[in-house]
Amino acid sequence: DLEMTQSPLSLLVTPGEPASISCRSSQSLLHSSGYNFLDWYLQKPGKSPQLLIYLASNRASGVPDRFSGSGSGTDFTLKISRVEAEDVGVYYCMQPLQIPPYSFGQGTKLEIK
Amino acid sequence: QVQLVQSETEVKKPGASVRVSCRASGYTFTGYYMHWVRQAPGQGLEWVGWINPNNVATYYAQKFQGRVTLTRDTSISTAYMDLSSLTSDDTAVYYCARESTANYFGLDVWGQGTTVTVSS
Numbered sequence: 386d387l388e389m390t391q392s393p394l395s396l397l398v399t400p401g402e403p404a405s406i407s408c409r410s411s412q413s414l415l416h417s418s419g420y421n422f423l424d425w426y427l428q429k430p431g432k433s434p435q436l437l438i439y440l441a442s443n444r445a446s447g448v449p450d451r452f453s454g455s456g457s458g459t460d461f462t463l464k465i466s467r468v469e470a471e472d473v474g475v476y477y478c479m480q481p482l483q484i485p486p487y488s489f490g491q492g493t494k495l496e497i498k
Numbered sequence: 499q500v501q502l503v504q505s506e507t508e509v510k511k512p513g514a515s516v517r518v519s520c521r522a523s524g525y526t527f528t529g530y531y532m533h534w535v536r537q538a539p540g541q542g543l544e545w546v547g548w549i550n551p552n553n554v555a556t557y558y559a560q561k562f563q564g565r566v567t568l569t570r571d572t573s574i575s576t577a578y579m580d581l582s583s584l585t586s587d588d589t590a591v592y593y594c595a596r597e598s599t600a601n602y603f604g605l606d607v608w609g610q611g612t613t614v615t616v617s618s
Contacts, residue, residue: 386560424604426543433593433611434535434543439604446606477543481602486559487533487545 391490408478422482429474500524502609520594527575
């Protein structure tokens, strides 16, 4: 199975400061279409996961523009330009290309200072 | 509005089976795969499988092969996950989530989750 590795596993961020999460896959997620099949999800405390970014860099509907995704092949990054209190939760990357199974990263817990 | 509404909490004994349902509304049910993802207490997300409601094609994670069956009833826009031979390791919150069968836009709508507890 394809493995997804996130780092760091936890983040403590001051409101208004930036944050960055890395996700590395054991195989390339670059499809022949030119798209990288890598998503980012946020699971807020006590809630269901919600889609933030799909195809590496596309923000889902309603996602604030302080969230951005980048990367290609095996290395991807989620950036939050200015962290807000509502951004706390666990962030997961997920690959839907090399299936089955769809693979999630271990998760990165973001907390506010 | 688009939503997925899941069935209520289940408590089962080891060796039993469980059925979790996921009722879709606000969109064309047959136009989206339905995924099932689970989360054990304090753990991360684990993909279980998906079903294409249009043609009943299914894809399962190897870990669950032989124990999980995904089905659907298009007349009531509802997907089902049946999991058999339950052990305490199956104690988790089970989520359904949809994915477009046309173009890829991620798993963009999730259910509220169904807690399954396996205990003697």
